[in-house]
Amino acid sequence: MQKETATPSFLPLYEQIKQLILRALSDGEWQPGAAIPSEIELARRYQVSQGTLRKALDELVMDNILVRRQGKGTFVATHTDDGTTYRFLRLMSLGGEQEYPHSEFIEFSRGKADAQIAKRLGLPPGSALAILRRVLKFSGEPVVYDDIRLPAALLKGISIALIEEHVNAHKGTLYSLYETQYQIRILSAHERIRATLANEFVAPLLGVQIGAPLLAIERVALTYQNQPVEWRMSYVNTERHYYFDELN
């Protein structure tokens, strides 16, 4: 007899605690980069043993939502931290070295969501979007063209100058910009990858011939409760770079 998995007959305590902590994080009780209370304090607050609390934290750490530092405390994960700035960057040079890109912004504008983007972002078609176009250069060479779109309401008062200042002067990523300026924390993303040919628009931006093969990567980035907040389409010239993935 197969058991229905619809309603789990029983919800472990640590899972409930995890949800409570997630809610507190989502409500902004603890800011990105800041320390949350110690395990002992949290255990007292939620009236559970330290072991049970630890198990809740374990899961949040596995999800890259929290970061533990032995001897110091547990912190809200950031996109501005040392090694995590390019957490979502899956491109490496053919030699295998990880390089970090330089952004050149081409355009910032506003537009409306077409059917596909609306569906991906869980919005009604025609919703107002902020549109951002840029080229990523690796070692000075253009490799990626990005077309990035977010619900316009999320990015009040944004300008291309502000973006460039943050990303280039500040050595930040778009995700650290969202986080520090707009209280949007990107927690995960999924990508759909296809092969395509460079058209007359993207070819000159990437310095390739029309008809050159490119990766077309459609990404949706998610925040708390897996809510989609950013859509982007990237075109990647893989003459000198590859996309890597680990399977297990």
Added chain:
Amino acid sequence: MQKETATPSFLPLYEQIKQLILRALSDGEWQPGAAIPSEIELARRYQVSQGTLRKALDELVMDNILVRRQGKGTFVATHTDDGTTYRFLRLMSLGGEQEYPHSEFIEFSRGKADAQIAKRLGLPPGSALAILRRVLKFSGEPVVYDDIRLPAALLKGISIALIEEHVNAHKGTLYSLYETQYQIRILSAHERIRATLANEFVAPLLGVQIGAPLLAIERVALTYQNQPVEWRMSYVNTERHYYFDELN
């Protein structure tokens, strides 16, 4: 002051236990699909508490090396199990449905490792390889061309008839064949993805024009101790399918 991470000053007990269990698995003490001893028995065997043993098992389960089934026991993971047969398949149809491919084998032969493949497999250049070429069809349409290579010594007495029997009559994958017939357990893999153009060899096999865009996916599959045992290059027609990846 930054601490050198070279030699961890201290190895947790559960980590040592994990290594011992890994060794037992690698030595074939417990076969794929079979139950390993209960937690209580293993705790007794390794002279640790059940909690510590559990933590070791937790990690092996996270690595997809073991599978827990409440009330029944802990089992060695398989490629022949129900939902895990296509664990490494990252292709979905554009509509989003997961489809399972049908293999058509084109060729089985022997050859020598060139510099790149030798490097990827950790072999001396010129080593003897088994070579396998096939096309994967989804809903009857050819979508993937695979060029697959393994150290010849691993696949003693293999034949194309045997492969086809296993994969098609038996509804198995190559990885389940390796596992059941040759005692090679694939545990993980990594892939490098680039965009390319269909050449005169692959185009007719995939039913596309020469010059059509394709994904070129180079995969190395690993067994215990992250030892590489299989190399493959896949060419994927993404007109009706995409490669998906989850980032977090």
Added chain:
DNA sequence: AAGTGGTCTAGACCACGTA
């Protein structure tokens, strides 16, 4: 009813970072 994995607790002690 018996056996397995899963949860939860309370407490001791260790390793690490800071002051």
Added chain:
DNA sequence: ACGTGGTCTAGACCACTTG
């Protein structure tokens, strides 16, 4: 010296599967 996370233990009890 102190506070933080990390490890380990022993034991009670719960949930699931099988006979």
